Amino acid sequence: MSLMDTQKITKNKLGIINLFLAAMSGCLLVLAFPRFNWFFVAWFALAPLLFAIYHSSFKGALFCSLMAGIVFFGGLLYWLFIFGLLAGFSLILCQAIFILLFGLGAKLIHSYFKKPLRLIFIPALWVSIEFIRSIGPWGFSWGVLGYSQHNFLPVIQIARWAGVFGISFLLVFVNEFIAESYISAFCPSWSLKNSVKVFSKNIIVVLIGVFLLTGIGYFNLLGSQKNENTTKIAILQPSIPQEIKWEPMKKEDIFNIHLKLARKAAEKKPQFIIWPETATPAYLMREKEYLKEIKSLAKETNSYLIVGGLREEKGCYFNSVFIFSPEGEKLGHYDKLHLVPFGEYVPLRPLFSNIKAVAAVTEDMSAGDKLAVFETDRGKFSTVICFESADSLLVHRLASKGAEMLVVITNDGWFKRTAAAEQHLSMAVLRAVENDFFVVQAANTGISAVIDSRGRVLSETALFERRYLLDEVTLKEGKSFYRRFGNLFSYCCILISFGCFLFIIYSKNRAY
Numbered sequence: 001m002s003l004m005d006t007q008k009i010t011k012n013k014l015g016i017i018n019l020f021l022a023a024m025s026g027c028l029l030v031l032a033f034p035r036f037n038w039f040f041v042a043w044f045a046l047a048p049l050l051f052a053i054y055h056s057s058f059k060g061a062l063f064c065s066l067m068a069g070i071v072f073f074g075g076l077l078y079w080l081f082i083f084g085l086l087a088g089f090s091l092i093l094c095q096a097i098f099i100l101l102f103g104l105g106a107k108l109i110h111s112y113f114k115k116p117l118r119l120i121f122i123p124a125l126w127v128s129i130e131f132i133r134s135i136g137p138w139g140f141s142w143g144v145l146g147y148s149q150h151n152f153l154p155v156i157q158i159a160r161w162a163g164v165f166g167i168s169f170l171l172v173f174v175n176e177f178i179a180e181s182y183i184s185a186f187c188p189s190w191s192l193k194n195s196v197k198v199f200s201k202n203i204i205v206v207l208i209g210v211f212l213l214t215g216i217g218y219f220n221l222l223g224s225q226k227n228e229n230t231t232k233i234a235i236l237q238p239s240i241p242q243e244i245k246w247e248p249m250k251k252e253d254i255f256n257i258h259l260k261l262a263r264k265a266a267e268k269k270p271q272f273i274i275w276p277e278t279a280t281p282a283y284l285m286r287e288k289e290y291l292k293e294i295k296s297l298a299k300e301t302n303s304y305l306i307v308g309g310l311r312e313e314k315g316c317y318f319n320s321v322f323i324f325s326p327e328g329e330k331l332g333h334y335d336k337l338h339l340v341p342f343g344e345y346v347p348l349r350p351l352f353s354n355i356k357a358v359a360a361v362t363e364d365m366s367a368g369d370k371l372a373v374f375e376t377d378r379g380k381f382s383t384v385i386c387f388e389s390a391d392s393l394l395v396h397r398l399a400s401k402g403a404e405m406l407v408v409i410t411n412d413g414w415f416k417r418t419a420a421a422e423q424h425l426s427m428a429v430l431r432a433v434e435n436d437f438f439v440v441q442a443a444n445t446g447i448s449a450v451i452d453s454r455g456r457v458l459s460e461t462a463l464f465e466r467r468y469l470l471d472e473v474t475l476k477e478g479k480s481f482y483r484r485f486g487n488l489f490s491y492c493c494i495l496i497s498f499g500c501f502l503f504i505i506y507s508k509n510r511a512y
Contacts, residue, residue, distance in 0.1 A: 018052035022064035025049035026071025032148035034422035046175035065103025069096025079418035123172035127493040150426035154217030160480040162489035230472040234265035242413040265468040266301035284309040295328035316366040335368025379475025399435040404475040413445040436478025
């Protein structure tokens, strides 16, 4: 066998090992998120991928990154296959492309910058890509690394300053530090004993840093006092299966289930009774019999009613939430701003009309055109609908307009008993910490919950449980840095990343 053949075999073996490491990273990342919730795994999950990228050619880095992305998003978003194979594979591949872009960028940064700078530039690149894929009408923030820490309360307090993307930065920083430490410690000229010693020292440094950060977060939790000025709320979870929710013959039965739950909850004298998304599968302002019932219920229970329903205006259809006072008056409504592509409307409909899941969307919903903050004698609150709670920019805009509590109404019945509902709730936890206010989630089939301003889930329901949830909240103006300045940290990361690549382009041009 020639030397060239031997080198080719060695190269192929290394390529396979690197792909295996990339797939390992994808698997570990899945374990960090609901439903596994092994949050500690996220602190080292990316290290194998980074190692593989740095020991590959640019072509190899491309394949490794794509492999990690497909494994990660395939495991995280497996519930998408409920809507068909094409829908599932398409979105998973789209999200994996962002990991591919990160891999190529990380390879470039590793090639042009020294270790101290890489420790800043690599996490900044990750945050930039996460932020970009999360914004806009097609934004999708499932899999943002910071959400993996939703039940590690001391660490998620970082979101009060830097948002969920600040947590992502910290996690990638630690992963990069581990990867760099391994590469520098296990160099060929050192003995195994020396390599293990150096690597162990570096890991101890990381652990001390994380421990100190956790301590700061813990003291922040201790410093949060429960306000005595509380408001009692009731959340209705009717648990209507998706298969019957839109059947015209079931409309009356579904409405009566909500009325029965509301009257039962009213015995505990709540100030707010919150219904889930499209609780009444009817056009509320048009179908007067339902509107009359709800106004009567508000008077009867002496509560503010927050009711999800449909709205029609000038031939446009909206997914809306309506607010009624204890006097039975309609205080206002909010129309969903961030619609779900292929779920609530079909972009380029002629192109996708032959896809079964898309064909089921017979009418395109219209997006709302304004934010809404509702004022009551208990305080000010805003509402978002369904996946809007994953949109950190939208929720921050509501907080900036004075919202003292966020109400999320949703119907996660589409996803049956998959991890999607728990993943959805984890995002609401970060919205609470970022904006320093209570978040209340009312879900048709679960998970309904009450989350305080430090991210503690005070109470929650199980999936497909028909009941009401009673708890107390505090409506107050939040004082977090993030509430004042929003995603400033993310914008700084984008500027850093932009500067990196400008430097690389400039360096290449000088070389020629």
